[in-house]
Amino acid sequence: MIIGSHVSYGPQGLLDSVKEAISYNANTFMFYTGAPQNTLRKDIDLSLVGAAHELMQNNNIDINNVICHAPYIINLANNTTETKYQFSINFLKEEINRCTKLGIKYLVLHPGSSVGLDPHIALDNIINALNIVLKNDSKVTILLETMAGKGTELGKNLEEIKYLIDHIINKDKIGICLDTCHLNDAGYDMANFDHYLDEFSKLLSLDYIKCLHLNDSKNPINSHKDRHANIGFGTIGFTNLLNIINNPRLKDIPKILETPYIGNTLEDKERLYPPYKYEIAMLRKGEFNPNLMEDIRNEYQTS
Secondary structure, eight states: OOEEEEOOOBTTBHHHHHHHHHHTTOSEEEEOSSOTTSOOOOOOOHHHHHHHHHHHHTTTOOGGGOEEEOOTTOOOSOOSSHHHHHHHHHHHHHHHHHHHHHTOOEEEEOOOBOTTSOHHHHHHHHHHHHHHHOOTTOSOEEEEEOOOOOTTBSOOSHHHHHHHHHTOSOGGGEEEEEEHHHHHHHTOOGGGHHHHHHHHHHHSOGGGEEEEEEOEESSOTTOOOOOEEOTTSSSSOHHHHHHHHTOGGGTTSOEEEOOOOEESSSSOOSSEEOOHHHHHHHHHHTOOOTTHHHHHHHHHHHO
């Protein structure tokens, strides 16, 4: 099982990310190269990158399974303001360059939001931008994330994903990142995940799927809300998520948890604890722990 979680990109950059992933007993991870909501980025220290690669090799983490996530501020769908549209294109180029320096193969990207534009025009804007960004000599593959359809988000169904892929020139530089919470909230039944994969394979090759975000959902199917829940504590449920993560058609792709941190107590939201070590262990064991929240709180409070 290739499984990990979102981790921080600390003062030592990728090296701190690797250390955090190891503390969760993970064999993959996902990170942002800076805060996802802004443009602040530190220069990359190549000596620390080398140390990170060595630490990965010594801890059974294949760098080809490590995922970077592009910041949320990139929106390739709306070109109403040309300067903002060009900013998104240029900032995505910079993120690709940073991934190249870090030796990271996959960069997950939210396709974008139309924000008042006709959705078809917005989809064409995404295609135009990606065809500018995706170069033949690039070592980085962009993975379009399946979205919940919140607001004016695009990439919320297979038809939109297919339209984007069909019009990308360098198809070997594009892939898909599935997100279980997003799929549920977009209207796909995660209790019948094989049906979704069947539909995917009819429209596109399953080879495009390079990453899976494994998240439960706080909302019912087709709610278009996008609110992640801890594994087994949402509307998708532990058994369905376990079946998805063990689906043989997704055996060799990395699975990434983006589940919420756990509060110190039910009332106290000031101190938050990462659940990933415990959720990873639970998924590897294949048994749901209904006391997961309390176990996490108890261990952190006594450590």
